[in-house]
Amino acid sequence: MGNVAIARGIVEAGCHVVTSYPGTPSSEIIPAVVEYKKELGLNTYIEWSANEKVAFDNALAASLTGKRSAVAMKQVGLNVASDSLMSSAYTGVIGGMVVISCDDPGPLSSQTEQDSRFFAMFAKVPAYDPATPQEAKEMVKEAFALSEAYQIPVILRPTIKVSHAKQSVKISPVKAVDRKAGFKKDPERWAATPRYRLTLHKKLNETLKKIQERFEGDSRWNYEVKTSRAASLGIITGSVSFTVIMDILEELSLRKDIDVLKIGTPFPLPQKRVAEFIKKYKKVLVVEETDSVIESQIVDKSKVLGRLTGHIPLQGELSPDVIYDILAKVLKELGMADLEKSGDEQLAKLIDGLNIDVRRPTLCAGCPERAAFFAIKKALPRAIYSSDIGCYTLGLNLKAVDTVLDMGAGITLASGFYQSYHQDDKEIPIVATMGDSTFYHSGTASLLNAVYNNARFVLVIMDNEITAMTGMQPTPGSGITADGSKGKKVSLEELIKGCGVRWIKTIDPYDVENLVKLLKEARQYTQDREGGIAAIVARHPCLIRYPEVGRENPVQVEITSDCDGCRYCLDYFECPALYLNEEKDRVEIDRNICVDCGVCIHACPKGAIQPV
Amino acid sequence: MKVQIVLAGIGGQGILFSSKIFGELGLKLGLDVMGSETHGMSQRGGSVTAHLKLGKFASPLIRTGTADILYSFEENETYKTLKFLRRGGICFINLVSGDRFDKIILAHLKKKEITLRTYDASGAALKVGSILTANIMLIGYSVGIGLVPFQPGDLRHVLTAVSKKKDLRMNLKAFDSAVREGQSFLNPV
Numbered sequence: 001m002g003n004v005a006i007a008r009g010i011v012e013a014g015c016h017v018v019t020s021y022p023g024t025p026s027s028e029i030i031p032a033v034v035e036y037k038k039e040l041g042l043n044t045y046i047e048w049s050a051n052e053k054v055a056f057d058n059a060l061a062a063s064l065t066g067k068r069s070a071v072a073m074k075q076v077g078l079n080v081a082s083d084s085l086m087s088s089a090y091t092g093v094i095g096g097m098v099v100i101s102c103d104d105p106g107p108l109s110s111q112t113e114q115d116s117r118f119f120a121m122f123a124k125v126p127a128y129d130p131a132t133p134q135e136a137k138e139m140v141k142e143a144f145a146l147s148e149a150y151q152i153p154v155i156l157r158p159t160i161k162v163s164h165a166k167q168s169v170k171i172s173p174v175k176a177v178d179r180k181a182g183f184k185k186d187p188e189r190w191a192a193t194p195r196y197r198l199t200l201h202k203k204l205n206e207t208l209k210k211i212q213e214r215f216e217g218d219s220r221w222n223y224e225v226k227t228s229r230a231a232s233l234g235i236i237t238g239s240v241s242f243t244v245i246m247d248i249l250e251e252l253s254l255r256k257d258i259d260v261l262k263i264g265t266p267f268p269l270p271q272k273r274v275a276e277f278i279k280k281y282k283k284v285l286v287v288e289e290t291d292s293v294i295e296s297q298i299v300d301k302s303k304v305l306g307r308l309t310g311h312i313p314l315q316g317e318l319s320p321d322v323i324y325d326i327l328a329k330v331l332k333e334l335g336m337a338d339l340e341k342s343g344d345e346q347l348a349k350l351i352d353g354l355n356i357d358v359r360r361p362t363l364c365a366g367c368p369e370r371a372a373f374f375a376i377k378k379a380l381p382r383a384i385y386s387s388d389i390g391c392y393t394l395g396l397n398l399k400a401v402d403t404v405l406d407m408g409a410g411i412t413l414a415s416g417f418y419q420s421y422h423q424d425d426k427e428i429p430i431v432a433t434m435g436d437s438t439f440y441h442s443g444t445a446s447l448l449n450a451v452y453n454n455a456r457f458v459l460v461i462m463d464n465e466i467t468a469m470t471g472m473q474p475t476p477g478s479g480i481t482a483d484g485s486k487g488k489k490v491s492l493e494e495l496i497k498g499c500g501v502r503w504i505k506t507i508d509p510y511d512v513e514n515l516v517k518l519l520k521e522a523r524q525y526t527q528d529r530e531g532g533i534a535a536i537v538a539r540h541p542c543l544i545r546y547p548e549v550g551r552e553n554p555v556q557v558e559i560t561s562d563c564d565g566c567r568y569c570l571d572y573f574e575c576p577a578l579y580l581n582e583e584k585d586r587v588e589i590d591r592n593i594c595v596d597c598g599v600c601i602h603a604c605p606k607g608a609i610q611p612v
Numbered sequence: 613m614k615v616q617i618v619l620a621g622i623g624g625q626g627i628l629f630s631s632k633i634f635g636e637l638g639l640k641l642g643l644d645v646m647g648s649e650t651h652g653m654s655q656r657g658g659s660v661t662a663h664l665k666l667g668k669f670a671s672p673l674i675r676t677g678t679a680d681i682l683y684s685f686e687e688n689e690t691y692k693t694l695k696f697l698r699r700g701g702i703c704f705i706n707l708v709s710g711d712r713f714d715k716i717i718l719a720h721l722k723k724k725e726i727t728l729r730t731y732d733a734s735g736a737a738l739k740v741g742s743i744l745t746a747n748i749m750l751i752g753y754s755v756g757i758g759l760v761p762f763q764p765g766d767l768r769h770v771l772t773a774v775s776k777k778k779d780l781r782m783n784l785k786a787f788d789s790a791v792r793e794g795q796s797f798l799n800p801v
């Protein structure tokens with residue numbers, strides 16, 4: 001897997017400190033580094049950090065002491081870390097520092113499809129853009145060398161189809177890099193005031209110029225795939241799009257008619273190489289994912305076809321089908337070839353006619369978050385539900401989630417909603433929901449701000465004691481660190497109290513009846529004269545991560561003859577273990593999935609779900 | 613040899629394990645292996661698709677209309693992924709009975725010389741003793757029938773190598789049983 005190859009690159013480069021906050025498609029990097037550490041007996045310091053900015057700063061500090069460091073995150077994580085990235089581009093690094101930001105064109109598992117290469121451009125740091133897992137591994141190593149040579153953080157930008165691609169990868173020996181922490185004080189650099197920042201900016205621009213020169217001469221990541229005949233079309237491309245194009249040209253025997261310039265260093269762009277390539281052809285097509293980073297840097301665009309000329313879609317993944325269609329259109333326009341249409345329209349129509357349900361993701365059977373959402377809907381049916389990023393985003397299916405913006409916004413939007421209504425003398429019920437890991441990530445500043453500014457709402461922290469959505473990474477609340485060793489357990493309740501909240505209750509959400517009562521009390525507290533924000537910690541371990549603890553006290557249920565097939569439970573409880581037997585027009589239980597949580601007893605208005 | 617395989621199903625059906633089997637098989641046969649997986653929220657019951665390319669390819673992704681083999685472990689996922697098959701490709705579906713398959717679509721596929729084979733792998737897996745081996749049984753059945761360019765012996769070897777110790781006996785039992793079923797009778801739709 002691409003992320004394992006990246007981890008291998010980190011290890012082969014002798015990296016000392018690796019930090020990260022989990023997020024698809026980057027989450028597999030840290031566990032793979034942990035595996036290598038154990039397998040090879042390395043002394044690597046590995047950290048799941050509270051958030052991406054925290055991860056970035058911890059890695060940066062290591063590099064200021066002369067060590068090599070890497071920080072990994074998903075593309076929207078770089079937004080969180082961007083403050084540090086922008087500033088560290090000026091102040092630079094000592095030991096090599098590689099920032100791995102995994103992009104998600106599509107998007108398959110993110111709130112945006114932003115292109116991290118633009119962040120490289122924005123911050124003025126160099127970016128490597130791997131096309132395959134093998135290349136990603138090698139680029140990590142070179143990125144460390146470049147970072148050290150020019151004292152600048154370097155971005156590696158794999159897209160999801162590199163991070164999650166499989167490839168047989170050739171490994172190299174692990175290089176031990178002997179570095180002892182030695183921070184050398186230099187306040188003009190490490191604590192530069194605005195006056196010195198101008199000097200640092202000038203230096204950064206000079207450094208970038210030098211790196212660009214180096215990329216001009218690079219033939220390892222930037223190279224032409226040339227043909228024997230004089231081609232009239234050239235393609236400039238990189239990342240996984242390069243590999244897709246090579247397969248399509250091979251398949252359609254078009255290699256002889258089209259030359260390709262592969263760019264692995266999209267920023268700073270090797271301008272001369274690109275200009276020389278463009279000179280040779282009538283037209284040049286630029287195919288890059290996800291945005292126009294290479295294209296926008298090209299100085300003379302008179303021959304260039306790309307996003308800016310409407311030849312490439314402005315959004316979405318460049319799948320092999322999309323790239324095929326782009327090529328077909330361009331080749332036709334240039335009178336070079338008339339390709340068969342891609343896909344099978346007739347088949348697509350027939351399949352459309354079957355009206356197959358799109359399988360929407362749902363919370364697992366027995367998920368404690370479903371129980372909490374069900375209780376929230378029951379207790380406060382007319383509230384505004386501001387929620388957040390995690391498994392519990394799927395509370396959408398239960399109509400218990402009205403907003404999902406970004407990490408931490410469950411609380412900030414709740415306080416913003418409160419203030420907007422309060423200004424008009426209206427007190428409406430607001431329920432903010434957030435997972436434990438998200439709260440540690442960016443909930444505290446939001447919460448103390450809400451307390452400080454007199455906001456009032458009900459906050460439900462769904463504490464399943466794990467970062468579930470991204471693959472079961474430990475949280476500060478678990479007291480376990482990245483490599484499984486013991487850390488200090490952070491108390492969620494104390495943290496909430498520390499933010500200034502004075503009404504805090506903890507409950508197991510499986511206890512739906514009492515949770516409903518508690519939610520009503522909480523709502524009352526938000527309306528009391530001396531009241532304020534009411535916080536409920538709904539704590540029950542994730543059943544996937546902790547199957548034994550999560551399933552203590554099983555309650556087996558059955559559907560009685562009172563079930564009249566009204567579907568209320570299917571629509572408003574949506575447990576995958578409940579399904580409609582269409583012949584009998586009754587709900588039945590799928591015993592293969594059911595975990596005997598017994599929560600659905602509360603989900604039947606007819607009382608037809610009963611303990612056995 | 614160049615072979616492109618698509619594996620389709622839903623979370624929990626062992627798509628990724630199946631993909632691992634073919635990946636290891638490719639390595640054993642001395643072929644380059646590339647592939648990719650789409651599994652955003654698979655653990656929560658979503659669709660899972662894996663692409664696997666054995667031989668000289670540059671990209672891990674398969675374009676529609678170019679796959680040689682489709683293994684589908686779930687009925688509806690079959691319809692969603694049929695588009696990947698090339699003219700003359702072959703599809704193995706985990707399905708109780710061939711009668712369930714949509715007749716109009718079947719006729720359309722026949723025009724494209726696409727071969728379909730259904731096999732009640734889930735039923736067979738239950739009989740063998742573990743529903744979790746349905747994926748292995750569909751693969752075993754396909755090599756038993758002999759319509760794919762792989763040898764049962766090679767696959768068995770690979771399966772032995774990639775199985776967890778506790779699953780090995782059951783996996784081999786399921787595989788052998790399915791290979792025999794495949795060898796003994798054809799089940800054309």
